[in-house]
Amino acid sequence: MLLNKSFPIGYIFKHIRADVVRVLLISIFFHLLKLALGAYLPLIPLQLPAILGSLISLLLAFKTSQSYDRWWEARKIWGAIVNDSRTLVLQARTFLPDAYRQQAGPGAPLPALAYRQMAWCYCLGQRLRGLDPMAGLGAYLTPPEHASILPQAHKPLALLTLHADQLRDLYQQGALNAYQQVQLDATLTRLADAMGQAERIKTTVFPVSYRLLVYSFIYLFLMTLSLGLVKTIGLWEVPVLLTMSSSFFLLERTARYLQDPFSNKPTDTPVTSLARTVEVNLRQLLGEPAPVMPAVPETFYRM
Template sequence: MLLKNKIPLKFLFRKTRSEIIFVSFLSVIIGMADELFHVGGIAIPLAIPSILGTAISLILAFRTGQSYNRWWEARIVWGAIVNDSRTLTRQLLGFIDIGGEEAGQAATLVQKMVYRQMAWSYALGRSLRKQSPLKDAKQFLSEEELVQVAKQDNVPNALLQLQTADLKKAFRKGWVNPYQQVQLDETLKRLCDSMGKSERIKNTVFPATYSLIVHLFLYLFILLLPFALVDDLGFIQIPLVITVAIAFFLIEKTAIYLQDPFENLPTDTPVTSIARTIEINLRQMLNETEVPETVKPEKNFYLM
């Protein structure tokens, strides 16, 4: 099945409630004005809402497309985070090849860096949702790391800096050669880019005037509809207007929720679930056999 069972329609309906109540009220008033009190001259030609309907459909279609692109870009960024987490681990395991007495130290460093990568994924997800970033991440970090990370406002960025510091140590010890240092630095750079891209999507409000004008335009279209229909249809216009209004307002709400994918809402990018996948993959790459379960669709989240 492509459509999930628990559809977040209730969620959306709740969000359009006030619009729908207002429209119902309006169409009833107009129906009564026409039918009962014979207020003449309030009808307008259907061509007017028809023109506006074409315009608002187009604008809504474009706007939904732009919201969808933001949502999909957020998902692409988190897909890249999965890829680069695996690549970082594979590179650390594949580049560092130390025997002798430093073998244990080197293995510890690799494990520490891989665990820190898991911490980074959880911390970034929670930061984006403006939740305390270290709740899920602190189990992967030492006391000392937690102290250092606390000094910076941006926790995931501080974690990346610690990765670079460990890489510097590995280079100083000769565990990685200069090419490998640069190649690992390139992976950290990509993770830094993904972090910044997520923050950009989070922090950039969708153009407010644009949103508002679409909303006003949509209202204008819906408000004119009963005036255009009352003459031909009388009271039958009421359910018709309400149904059409619901359809258009739902499309608009969908666009509004898709455009902000890190708001702790049912429509979010599933950052916790992705961070868990990273944890499982990385633990297994470290030969650990006990791994946590994948995240079931988060409570009240629908993995839209």
């Protein structure tokens, strides 16, 4: 989630520097060209860059809207993960008979499920961001669990498999009846769906062709505008072109940053904060005191 105050316009501006320099060079080149060849260049009517400006604005509005939708969808998916994590433990609390539920110490079924779920949230977030998915999981998993998922290629899927195995064992021991097993399995299915949906957003690149088209249109806009301003405003042309095109580039780049919400960037979905929310909530459901969280390293996000 974005901090209300400190959004890094500077951070984004840094990334359009190359475009700005290119526009500067183009503007100066056109200006010199017009000084030398003024008589031979056509006076483009300003309606032409205006038409291109409308087209660029509409394309940027489309891109902004789709990027926002991806970003909001990513947030909804993680919201569903928070909800279903709570539901999973709440259901287990409701369904397990007293003997199982009140069991404590190592291997107690309810804490094992809850801690594995916390581990799954951290693990999935780290995998989506391209970080080490196992980092820090030792605190939530038993050593055998930790060892069993280490060799697996897809760690969060391996953790879900452990959940499924535990549910089967509880059913075979008679601690869950058939309906309860099926109901808990439905919650696992929703968690698996959310995992797959987040992976879909992570791995599906927004069609690059639109970016290339928008860039071509902006350069075309610059050229026609520059020719349209021949002899009108003199040297002032350079800052005017620069400002107009930087606006377009800045908007395009801002939209692009929202598109990929699992890229370890300031505009990401705050997966670590959300995983912590899950941890705090699940510990409450286990009757444990609220954990003292380490200082938040995601300085750009806020829950």
